[in-house]
Each structure stands twice: as C-alpha cells, then as structure tokens.
Amino acid sequence: MASDVASRVTVEIDPRRYRDVLGHYPTGVALITAIDESGTPVGMIVGSFTSVSMDPPLIAYLPSKGSFAYSRISTASHFVINVLSAAQENLCRTFASRVDDKWSGVSWHSAPNGAPVLDEAVAWIECSVESVIEAGDHFIVLGRVVELAVVNPATPLLFFQGGYGRFTIGSLVAGAAPELASAIRMADALREDIQSLAEEMKAGCDLFGPVGSDLAYVGSATFPGLKRSSPALGSRTPLLAPLGEQYVCWGTPDEQMKWITRSGDTDPESQALKLERLEIARQRGWSMSRIARDEEIKFYDAVRQYTEEELLPARERVLREQIVAWSQLYEPVDVKEDETYSVHSIVVPIRCGDGDVVMSLRLVGLPDPTSGRDLLAIVDRLKEASALMSTKILSHVGSCS
Numbered sequence: 001m002a003s004d005v006a007s008r009v010t011v012e013i014d015p016r017r018y019r020d021v022l023g024h025y026p027t028g029v030a031l032i033t034a035i036d037e038s039g040t041p042v043g044m045i046v047g048s049f050t051s052v053s054m055d056p057p058l059i060a061y062l063p064s065k066g067s068f069a070y071s072r073i074s075t076a077s078h079f080v081i082n083v084l085s086a087a088q089e090n091l092c093r094t095f096a097s098r099v100d101d102k103w104s105g106v107s108w109h110s111a112p113n114g115a116p117v118l119d120e121a122v123a124w125i126e127c128s129v130e131s132v133i134e135a136g137d138h139f140i141v142l143g144r145v146v147e148l149a150v151v152n153p154a155t156p157l158l159f160f161q162g163g164y165g166r167f168t169i170g171s172l173v174a175g176a177a178p179e180l181a182s183a184i185r186m187a188d189a190l191r192e193d194i195q196s197l198a199e200e201m202k203a204g205c206d207l208f209g210p211v212g213s214d215l216a217y218v219g220s221a222t223f224p225g226l227k228r229s230s231p232a233l234g235s236r237t238p239l240l241a242p243l244g245e246q247y248v249c250w251g252t253p254d255e256q257m258k259w260i261t262r263s264g265d266t267d268p269e270s271q272a273l274k275l276e277r278l279e280i281a282r283q284r285g286w287s288m289s290r291i292a293r294d295e296e297i298k299f300y301d302a303v304r305q306y307t308e309e310e311l312l313p314a315r316e317r318v319l320r321e322q323i324v325a326w327s328q329l330y331e332p333v334d335v336k337e338d339e340t341y342s343v344h345s346i347v348v349p350i351r352c353g354d355g356d357v358v359m360s361l362r363l364v365g366l367p368d369p370t371s372g373r374d375l376l377a378i379v380d381r382l383k384e385a386s387a388l389m390s391t392k393i394l395s396h397v398g399s400c401s
Helices: 004-007 015-022 068-073 084-097 178-189 190-200 255-261 268-284 293-308 313-325 371-396
Strands: 030-035 041-046 048-056 057-061 078-083 108-110 116-118 121-134 138-150 157-160 163-166 204-211 214-221 236-238 286-290 345-352 357-363
Touching: 030 068, 030 084, 030 116, 041 068, 041 084, 041 371, 048 068, 057 121, 078 138, 084 157, 084 163, 108 268, 116 121, 163 286, 178 190, 178 204, 178 214, 178 357, 178 371, 190 204, 190 214, 190 357, 190 371, 236 313, 286 357, 293 313
Parallel strands: none
Antiparallel strands: 030 041, 030 078, 048 057, 057 138, 078 121, 108 116, 121 138, 157 163, 204 214, 204 357, 214 236, 286 345, 345 357
C-alpha cells in the first residue's frame, strides 16, 4: 500500500492538464501594489490571494519566483491587496500584460504606509510582510493586516476556465416574473377600491403580494396632499421576521419557522416569542408598525437598491439588517380606546375566501398621534374592505392565483 501511494505521488503531471483542471476552480482577482525601493508604484495581478488567520490577522498571496513585478514589490515593507471589480477587467488585463506604463490613467491614492490604493477597487487591504516561504516555483507571501476598507461594494472580478467573468447571485434573485404578473393582475382589479379607501381614510393605501421569498409592492393610492414615502411599484423586500406578519401568521408551522430563521434568529427563546407574536397577529387579523419617518426613508432607499440595482450580498445584507432591527417596532400593542399611539402603518390580509393570504392591504400616513378608539375603528374598516376585495378578486380575475 505504501509503495502504491509513493508511486502515485511521484507521477509527473502535465502542466497543461494541471492548468486546465485547476482552472475549473474560480478565483478572485486582486492587484498587489507597493512602492518599490526607487519610489515608483508597482502592481501585479494575482488569483492566489486568500485569508489565512483572524488572530493575528494574516493573508497570503503566491507570486511566481520568476515574476519581475514581485521582485520589485519584495523591496517594500508594506503592500496593498486591491480587490478588483468586474468593471475593472481592462485594468486587470493591462497590469497582466507587458505594457510599459501600466499606471497611465489609473486613479489611486496612498494607504497609510504608502502603497497605492485604487480609487475604484471593491476593497483594499494594507499589510506588512510577515514572512516569505518557498513553495516549488512560487513563493508564499504572508502579510499581516494593518488597515483595510471596503470602497465600492460591487460585483468582484473572477477568473474561471482561463477567462474573466463576474459573480451572479441566483440564490438572491427575487421570485419569478409570472408570480409578480399574477400579483399585479389582482392589484389592478382593486385599483378603484384602494383609491376610494385612501380618500375615505385620508391616508395612503398600498397592496403587497408574495413573489417567491419576497414581498412585492404592487398597488398604491394616496389621498391628495398627503406627504409620504413609498417604494416604486414592483419593488421587493425579503419576506423575513418581522416583515409580513399577516402573510406568515396564516401559514404552516414550517413556513413560520422559515420566516423566523431567515432573519438569522436561531435562539429558541427568541423564536418562541416570535411564534407567540404570529399567533396574536392571526387572532387579531391585523398588524401594526411604529417605524419613524427617518427610518422609513432609509428603508425605501435600501429597497430601491435591492430591487433596481445590481443585486449583491452586501446590499441584500443591509436590507435584511434594517428589517431585523425593526423587530421591536412590530411588537403587538394592547390598544386602549382612551390612549394615543404613533402608528406608521396598519396591515390586514386579503385572503382567498377562507384560505390562503394572496395579498396584504396596508394603510399609511395616519394622524400622529391616533387615538385608540380611532385606531380600532380603522382596523374594523380595513377588515371590511379586505373582505370585499377578496370577493372582487374572485369575480374579476377568476381565481386567487
């Protein structure tokens, strides 16, 4: 057995086959920069940058022993890893070529210890040289991180199968277009209803529909003169706790737990409290939020980026964190008629008969404060409107799907 292992280890690997097989593993692309001993900026493209340790903070990259650029970088005490974006492919090709003046037209500034930081890089990491280890025809350069920052949270440049490309985030893409089309079709049947309700209540009236694991904003009406913020029609937000109580509280236990864990909550006690809140929302048939206006503006800006701009993990994470941070603003309140409340919105479900929730009806822009007596009257009116809208969807659209 030992001799068999030894024979396999010593088999000569064809370099071309080696590159082909390893090329099926995608790598990020970074530009290592430094100021050489002559005071001149130097840069080298690598696909071998990796994090090594958090304590102490160490990274590594693996330059070829024959690299002329590395021979210059190795004269510096500090260097910077510039993480390149997909939009910087041409710059990457320039630094990987034998062009003489690679820095022509490149916008950069100095890191604290002098190495160049590209102005349009995704992120940069400044390091001191910790150690250099020989490894075959390459070096392993260990760097100790001394400073770092994200500059431009954009799609990173990748190298895969001998070519450059970009990262696409299919797992974060919101639901399919047919689901959105169905929600918009139902909302269109209710256009006159929500406009009449907005004028009657002197408030804003919105419709939301489920699209995959998101909520889509599919209908809106506003009382003339009302100043309010709202997302664009078709905008989406992730359906996770505490957002969307009036969808989830009518769902199965499995759907409810997915809604909770999607928010990152893994604590059993906290999960139990959220389940109790869902049961209260179900018994009441309505939910209320108390989001302040400045928070609302931040939220809609995050929604716009999530929906309209390139979908990135960082943007999705910002929106998720914003939603989760509001958990206490959705806590059920025991409304008393003789007290007053600052209310952002009230939401009731629109159900397909006595079955699934197909949309939600939201009222926003209520007087601040609103008396408990008026608040309960508004809830009753919204429930009445919801029942009529459910009937209209069935009669106009023909189904709740």
